[in-house]
Amino acid sequence: MRALDLDYMLGLVPVILGYVPLTLFMAAVAMLCALVLASLLAVERVIRVPGLDWLVVLFISFFRGTPLLVQLFLFYYGLPQVLSFLTQINGVTAAIMGLTLHFSAYMAEAIRAAITGVDRSQWEAAQSIGMTQAQMMRRIVLPQAGRIAAPTLVNYFIDMIKGTSLAFTLGVTEMMGATQKEASGSFLYFEAFLVVAILYWIIVEVLSQGQKQLETHLNKAYAR
Amino acid sequence: MISIRGLTKRFGSTAVLDGIDLDIAEGERVVVIGPSGTGKSTLLRCLNFLDRPDAGTIAIGDVSVDVARATKRDILALRRATAFVFQNYALFANKTAKENIMEALVTVQGRPREEAERRAREVLAETGLAEKADSYPAALSGGQQQRVGIGRAMAIGAELMLFDEPTSALDPEWVGEVLDLMRRVAAQRQTMLIVTHEMQFAREIADRVIFMEGGRIVEQGPPGQVLEAPHDARLRRFLRRVA
Numbered sequence: 001m002r003a004l005d006l007d008y009m010l011g012l013v014p015v016i017l018g019y020v021p022l023t024l025f026m027a028a029v030a031m032l033c034a035l036v037l038a039s040l041l042a043v044e045r046v047i048r049v050p051g052l053d054w055l056v057v058l059f060i061s062f063f064r065g066t067p068l069l070v071q072l073f074l075f076y077y078g079l080p081q082v083l084s085f086l087t088q089i090n091g092v093t094a095a096i097m098g099l100t101l102h103f104s105a106y107m108a109e110a111i112r113a114a115i116t117g118v119d120r121s122q123w124e125a126a127q128s129i130g131m132t133q134a135q136m137m138r139r140i141v142l143p144q145a146g147r148i149a150a151p152t153l154v155n156y157f158i159d160m161i162k163g164t165s166l167a168f169t170l171g172v173t174e175m176m177g178a179t180q181k182e183a184s185g186s187f188l189y190f191e192a193f194l195v196v197a198i199l200y201w202i203i204v205e206v207l208s209q210g211q212k213q214l215e216t217h218l219n220k221a222y223a224r
Numbered sequence: 225m226i227s228i229r230g231l232t233k234r235f236g237s238t239a240v241l242d243g244i245d246l247d248i249a250e251g252e253r254v255v256v257i258g259p260s261g262t263g264k265s266t267l268l269r270c271l272n273f274l275d276r277p278d279a280g281t282i283a284i285g286d287v288s289v290d291v292a293r294a295t296k297r298d299i300l301a302l303r304r305a306t307a308f309v310f311q312n313y314a315l316f317a318n319k320t321a322k323e324n325i326m327e328a329l330v331t332v333q334g335r336p337r338e339e340a341e342r343r344a345r346e347v348l349a350e351t352g353l354a355e356k357a358d359s360y361p362a363a364l365s366g367g368q369q370q371r372v373g374i375g376r377a378m379a380i381g382a383e384l385m386l387f388d389e390p391t392s393a394l395d396p397e398w399v400g401e402v403l404d405l406m407r408r409v410a411a412q413r414q415t416m417l418i419v420t421h422e423m424q425f426a427r428e429i430a431d432r433v434i435f436m437e438g439g440r441i442v443e444q445g446p447p448g449q450v451l452e453a454p455h456d457a458r459l460r461r462f463l464r465r466v467a
Binding site for chain 1: 272273
């Protein structure tokens with residue numbers, strides 16, 4: 001057993017930190033897109049639009065039922081062979097698309113469950129004042145469902161940040177890709193991957209602190 | 225002027241509303257009494273399409289709807305012509321007292337926020353809750369929540385206000401303040417249709433009392449007549465029980 005090359009590790013930290021913005025960018029964009037898509041899917045699952053319901057069920061089933069890595073390869077390497085306009089798609093875009101579709105399927109189920117958890121009286125009050133279904137969902141039901149679903153959704157966001165590491169398989173140099181390159185130059189694989197692991201860990205820990213504050217904020221209206 | 229003809233609602237094979245005919249004049253205050261399970265609440269909920277009636281016509285102001293053929297647009301129009309006060313208050317839990325009142329004005333009526341906020345503050349002052357404008361429902365007592373609920377309905381300026389047992393879920397200590405507020409609404413000659421078990425209150429503010437049983441209107445008239453000199457044997461039995 002050899003000693004850890006601490007100097008090498010310390011030197012690697014700023015290099016990998018330089019790729020944190022790209023990792024967070026991919027995760028943040030994918031999260032925003034997934035939230036919108038998942039909300040639409042969840043609302044559809046609750047109100048069941050005839051002719052659309054089976055499609056949504058199929059979508060959720062497929063994207064929950066297949067591995068994220070397989071989906072990413074399908075989009076990045078596979079689809080351009082059948083859809084020629086996709087030949088220009090770059091790795092970052094493909095990764096964001098893949099993460100969006102994959103996680104929206106999971107998040108849709110969490111949001112659907114949260115919507116059905118919103119008290120019936122809230123729906124009736126919204127209907128009684130003459131709101132349209134869209135107004136009721138947007139102004140009353142979804143905000144309350146959001147509070148119920150928040151802890152679960154933050155968990156998915158954390159998963160998503162870690163999931164961006166798969167983008168390196170599409171040739172994207174993000175945190176994981178940069179580490180891989182560094183390690184293959186120095187052959188200090190253990191040090192390199194330990195550094196990147198710790199950096200991911202720190203990012204997730206910081207977010208977990210943010211999660212507590214978010215929950216306090218969301219519960220503000222419900223404090224007695 | 226409100227005109228209801230042949231309003232019918234079935235749950236399975238039982239007719240909860242069995243062809244209700246009812247006219248209410250502008251400014252009239254009508255109290256509906258009767259044993260539980262006789263369709264009083266269903267009548268109110270059907271006027272607002274919270275429960276979808278099966279047959280009949282409903283005309284409220286300029287809105288006239290054949291319920292069997294009601295479109296989405298008809299239903300929204302009917303709901304916008306009425307204001308509903310719920311037994312369980314049903315305030316929007318994610319909105320403050322002020323925002324609860326503003327919601328219909330801004331989102332449904334499309335009024336500017338500043339105007340809606342002014343109106344909300346006026347209404348809160350009328351309900352005696354001016355200092356609770358920024359409180360969320362969870363921080364209010366049952367009585368305060370119901371007063372906001374009534375304020376929310378008042379602000380809409382609806383043709384008809386519907387009260388579905390507004391004091392039944394309240395602790396006894398809060399009933400008085402809610403009835404006081406309803407007396408003030410009644411004094412403004414707002415058209416009201418009220419389901420309640422508060423007989424003294426009915427005697428005091430009603431222009432007309434309706435006794436319902438088995439999904440039908442069995443007897444109706446001025447409170448002095450219906451409550452003091454009832455004809456129908458079922459009404460007499462009911463009044464003996466609640467007295």
